[in-house]
Amino acid sequence: MALSFFVSSWFGSDSSAEQLFALYRDTGSPAYLEKLIALHGNELYHFLAQQSDKALAEDISQQCWLKLIEQPYSFAGKSSFKTWLFSVGRNCLIDELRRRQRWQADMPETELAASTCLAQQLDTNxxxxxxxxxxxxxxxxxxxxxMLQLEGFSLQQISDITRQPAETIKSRLRYARQFLQQLAGGSDDNA
Amino acid sequence: MTTPEHFEQKLQQQYQHDKACHVLPQRVSSEIVRRARSVKRNNGMGLWRNTQLAMSCALLLLMGYLLQPADKKVPLYYQVVVTQGEHYKEVQQHRLSPQTEYMALSPQVDPSVVYQQYTAAQQRSTAFHYHTGLLRQQEEQWQITVCDDLLLTIDRQLLSQLNLQQHKLSDFAQQQWVEFVSNSAGRLVAIKPVSSGLYCSES
Incomplete structure (x- = not known):
């Protein structure tokens, strides 16, 4: 914990996010925060942008990092820093979407399969x-x-971030892939 | 036909490409850092916490150092050194000393415990021997002489632990006849004053 103050010089530029976070929390030096943002800022922003729009992604990104600045002990180290960051980002995003009445994702899992039909309805163009x-x-x-899986998160981590059972996550991944595969198949056919 | 492996590879490539096209605008990250600098959390706080930690560690070390000698007792061992003297047939030096390589082999013996064994077995045991001798105080040690047969020196530390039969060390005169008891190992167990002395023939 506070020892990071003494050992900060041991860590080079390859510090992990957890080490950087501990250093930032204990010293308050913005330099460590900058490194953290360089490490995961783009990934979080990309995730948020794909799930909303650029303006909202910027806003939510800022909120996430400000939470870290104002409540540095909100990350307790129970998960990886990146998992925690994406959890915060996702929660902030959903809260914001609900506030703006743009949240439409509360659909039952049984309806997820229906999305595959969408691909079949798409025309060649x-x-x-x-x-x-x-x-x-x-x-x-x-x-x-x-997106979380492509970002490198494990099934368990995705489950933690979304607070959904792993089986549910597996179903979502399967349907998503089926849909994209159908699109890809169509693209290949036309190539 | 797209194989699953090819699909996964392409998916990952597309994802990475898409991610590279969507980066956090510099103005946003600059704004976050600017806010961090303005908040800069009384960063004395972090320094203060570390100082507290360092001071606590130093205090603990100091307390540990100060308390250690009180807890640490160096075990003392009964040591008997037997030599031959110029004026006596045998000279025995009885003393308590800290553990040495030689002494490490000897068990630690509390003379008072041995004395209890002695009193319990007094009537039937021949393991204990008692002799009469003249006790004298000689600077930092006491001596018991048995004519010119034996000179036995006892250091003060050992004497204070011996059973003196309700007597205090100060009760003993500078020179006094005593009966001393030793066990089968030749270790002194008890000393008590006696009124009658020993007749030593001229040798």
Whole structure:
């Protein structure tokens, strides 16, 4: 904990996020915060931007980091720093979407399968979409699970971030992949 | 036909490419850092916490150092050194000394415990021997002489632990006849004053 003050010089530029966080928490030096933002700021922003829009992603990103500044002990080290950061980001985003009455993802899991039908309805021209546009065709929760997995989170970590059982996450991932595979198949056919 | 492996690879590539196109604007990160600097949390707080930690550690170390000697007792061992003297046939030096390599082999013996064993077995045991001799105080040690047969020196530390039969060390005169008891190992167990002395023949 406070020992980080004494050992800060031991850590080079390859410090892990947890080490950087401990150093920032104990010293309050903005230099460590800058390194943390460099390490995970873009990843969080990308996740939030895909789940909302750029303006909201900027806003939520800022909120997350400000939470870290104002309540440095809110990260207790029970998970990795990145998992904690994405959990905070996701919660802030959903709160904000609810506040703005843009939250539409509270759908039962049984309805998730229906999204695969969407791909079949797309015509040939729409299959030539950019990846980000393809992602936007996915339901919020499927897109969320897929992005978190592509971001490198394990099934358990995704489960922790979203507070959903691992089985549910598996289903979302499967449907998301099926959908994208159908789109990809169409793209390949047209290539 | 797209294989699952190819699909996964392409998915990951597309994701990384997409991520590279969506980076946190510099003005946002600058604003966050600016806010961090303005908050800069009375960062004396962090320093103060570390100072407290360092001071607590130093205090604990100091207390540990100060308390250690009180707890640490160096075990003393009964040591008998037997030599031959110029004026006596045998000279025995009885003393308590800190553990040495030689003494480490000897068990630690409390003379008072041995005396209890002696009194319990007094009637039947031949393991204890008693002799009469003249006790004298000689600077830092006491001596018991048995004619010119034996000179036995006892250091003060050992004497204070011996059973003196209700007597205090100060009760003993500078020179006094005593009966001393030793066990089978030759260790002194008790000393008591006696009124009658020993007749030593001229040798």
């Amino acid at each position: 729409r299959r030539q979409l950019l990846f980000s546009e393809q992602l936007q065709l996915l339901p919020f929760l499927q897109r969320e699970a897929l």
